[in-house]
Amino acid sequence: MNTEKALIFFTRVPLPKRTKTRLLDFLTPSQTVKLHKKLILDINEELKKLKNTQIFVFYTPEDKKEILYNLLKSEYEFYPQSGDDLAQKMLNAFKQIRSLGFKKILLIGSDIVDISAKHISRCFDLLAQNNAVITPTFDGGYCLLGLQDVNIKNMYDIFSSNYSVRNTVYYGICSKFVELGIKTCKTKALRDIDTKEDIFAYILGVKTVKHLASGEYNINYKFKKSGENFVFRINTKSQIGLKNQIKYEYDALKILEISDVTPKPIRYFPPNLFLPRGAMSMQFLPGRPLRYDSDxxxxxxxxxxxxxxxxxxxxxxxxxxxxxxxxxxxxxxxxxxxxxxxxxxxxxxxxxxxxxxxxxxxxxxxxxxxxxxxxxxxxxxxxxxxxxxxxxxxxxxxxxxxxxxxxxxxxxxxxxxxxxxxxxxxxxxxxxxxxxxxxxxxxxxxxxxxxxxxxxxxxxxxxxxxxxxxxxxxxxxxxxxxxxxxxxxxxxxxxxxxxxxxxxxx
CATH class of the missing domain: 3.90.1200.10 (Aminoglycoside phosphotransferase (APH), C-terminal lobe)
Known part of the structure; x- marks a missing residue:
């Protein structure tokens, strides 16, 4: 099938210690694999809804195509990624698909939790009036990039620039579009999952979470919702050998709420692929530690x-x-x-x-x-x-x-x-x-x-x-x-x- 619209699905093959490595401070290698598989499969369900669009999967490592092929179970075309770094790999992917005669080309990552076929279709439509379309992520990067009628020299400039000197990668590439005179449309931000903080913000439905404190057995983050501050609490392990430590804490706080001197528990989050040990949110309380001489x-x-x-x-x-x-x-x-x-x-x-x-x-x-x-x-x-x-x-x-x-x-x-x-x-x-x-x-x-x-x-x-x-x-x-x-x-x-x-x- 040949159409004017092509979508490049850029991904790593889900392999232990080789996929979503920035999550290894929170998840085990096998858990990162399961999570990445879920993200890929969820995105694939949206890709299946696209009409008149050819899908190309660019993957790494080169010798693990079979794993990805069996996971997607779709009649996509598969190509190994080529290049020394991510920018060069994306450039080569755009060049390769453009050489096949496609005019509207979108590239997306494989860790976007809230992308939809509707969003992708809208981005293709936006390319009818623009030379580029870009979807930012909340962490300052981007998760979707579309190009149409951008000459090869400008493509080299886009992907060879060093955006690390800019405030964010997203700001840097948008500035390059302005510099090159490339008419660009920017869409609303979507959530990609790179770090545990991305997971927590996604679960909570907020843009960001701020680290509050960590103990030997827990991590605590502060977040704001509807103008109020709350705490998001995760256990890393249990001191008392419980399988569901956080549920134990949540239930205890519900009972102790009547004392009026403990944090009010807000919500319990059962264990899932994103939160293998579950989590809870609770009231954020100001104050300082006790002083033995006065308190x-x-x-x-x-x-x-x-x-x-x-x-x-x-x-x-x-x-x-x-x-x-x-x-x-x-x-x-x-x-x-x-x-x-x-x-x-x-x-x-x-x-x-x-x-x-x-x-x-x-x-x-x-x-x-x-x-x-x-x-x-x-x-x-x-x-x-x-x-x-x-x-x-x-x-x-x-x-x-x-x-x-x-x-x-x-x-x-x-x-x-x-x-x-x-x-x-x-x-x-x-x-x-x-x-x-x-x-x-x-x-x-x-x-x-x-x-x-x-x-x-x-x-x-x-x-x-x-x-x-x-x-x-x-x-x-x-x-x-x-x-x-x-x-x-x-x-x-x-x-x-x-x-x-x-x-x-x-």
């Missing part, structure tokens, strides 16, 4: 509100069974990595072994009493403080049904406070905090002391394990963390724990 009164009130939330009859929370024994098992496992390593130091080894021995005097087999919803990992960064206004507790990755004393001990323990703020509260400050908390809820001080001792052991055993794991290149890459780990394992810090706390609480 403990606010913190005590907020924690009491959290711990007062009634546990619903039906819920998905993990329930702590024999929490002290679970903590001890975890600590012994982490400590053993250090104690069995070539990097152990005698003073640290003796301290860990002595602390484990003493803490085993506790009734490790006891079950929880007076259960409530707890955060389990409270630190100053979990709080957003607004003087004179509402403050909040954020980051609910590991909420469980447990005992409030566990939350309180973890929040106040020096192994928690010293990590990010270098603050160590003394026992009197801890007792004052508990006194204020007890204006709302009672505290079992004996349980608090048990959890405080276990929190000391957990913090030290984690640092000991991490000390071993951080030997070599990892320490160089994470010097701040490695320095802090060494501070925790220093004689000075261990002496503070022993002299100021352990003698009194054990």
């Amino acid at each position: 403990l009164d606010i913190a005590s009130s907020m924690l009491a509100k959290i711990h007062s939330v009634k546990i619903p009859p039906k819920h998905s929370f993990i329930i702590a069974q024999r929490p002290l024994q679970v903590m001890m098992d975890e600590c012994e496992k982490m400590s053993s990595i250090y104690l069995n390593s070539n990097f152990k130091k005698q003073n640290v080894s003796e301290f860990l072994q002595a602390l484990i021995k003493v803490l085993k005097w506790f009734n490790l087999d006891r079950e929880i009493k007076d259960p409530c919803i707890i955060n389990t990992e409270l630190n100053s960064g979990n709080f957003l403080i607004n003087e004179g206004k509402k403050s909040y507790i954020i980051d609910w990755e590991k909420p469980i049904i447990g005992e409030k004393e566990q939350d309180l001990a973890h929040f106040l323990a020096p192994t928690t406070t010293f990590w990010k703020t270098d603050v160590i509260l003394d026992l009197e400050e801890m007792q004052n905090f508990l006194d204020k908390y007890e204006r709302i809820l009672p505290v079992d001080r004996a349980k608090f002391n048990e959890y405080l001792g276990m929190t000391f052991l957990r913090g030290l055993s984690w640092c000991a394990m991490a000390y071993v794991e951080y030997q070599g290149s990892r320490a160089i890459k994470n010097q701040t963390t490695y320095k802090k780990i060494n501070e925790y394992l220093s004689d000075k810090f261990l002496s503070i724990l022993h002299s100021k706390f352990l003698k009194d609480i054990l």
Whole structure:
């Protein structure tokens, strides 16, 4: 079939680690292949709707045509891409199709999520009154380029220019059209998928997302919709071994919403090819991290509100069974990595072994009493403080049904406070905090002391394990963390724990 309209479908063959490589910081190689296949197939469904248009597939690598041919299952003509870079490859594709006698030629990429046959047909129509038509992408590039009656010299100029010196590639090529006197029509922008941020913006239906913060197990972005700011949250893995970590967090926040001190969950996004682990959006909250010297009164009130939330009859929370024994098992496992390593130091080894021995005097087999919803990992960064206004507790990755004393001990323990703020509260400050908390809820001080001792052991055993794991290149890459780990394992810090706390609480 020969018509005056030709469409060049420019693509890579979907192969692991060779397709959509900029997504490998978010997706696995096999997931990028599945996603790219979906994008190609979705575009192909639109191409099938075009009338009087011949489709030419230009692909790379040259020896993998069969994969693409079997995927598309259409009577297109297939040509390997030729050239040293993308611009040269596109130029050669235009030249090759033009040599076949086609006048109106469009080239599109294979990662456009919202392209339609209607848009493509309109671009062909626009070429009737223009020498060029271009469709920008939201990231400053372009995903469709059409040319008609552009001479070879001008085509060389278009594709040989260095647009990296311009604000964007799209701005650069449009400026070149003006310079060459090429009459051009610009269409509305479409979304192409190059990075994980492109995925998130597409899923949310917004132009851009802005990175807000990242943790070891999550990524958070800020986005604006209908004039309001929101947070888009993705888990990269689960600390507690859940298959659907983000749904667990979403459900927890829905239950905790009644406390009025947690972010309001907006929407849950189930796992799919774009978001293999799912995602959620929630209310964006302003504020600063908690300061131990001025904000403990606010913190005590907020924690009491959290711990007062009634546990619903039906819920998905993990329930702590024999929490002290679970903590001890975890600590012994982490400590053993250090104690069995070539990097152990005698003073640290003796301290860990002595602390484990003493803490085993506790009734490790006891079950929880007076259960409530707890955060389990409270630190100053979990709080957003607004003087004179509402403050909040954020980051609910590991909420469980447990005992409030566990939350309180973890929040106040020096192994928690010293990590990010270098603050160590003394026992009197801890007792004052508990006194204020007890204006709302009672505290079992004996349980608090048990959890405080276990929190000391957990913090030290984690640092000991991490000390071993951080030997070599990892320490160089994470010097701040490695320095802090060494501070925790220093004689000075261990002496503070022993002299100021352990003698009194054990």
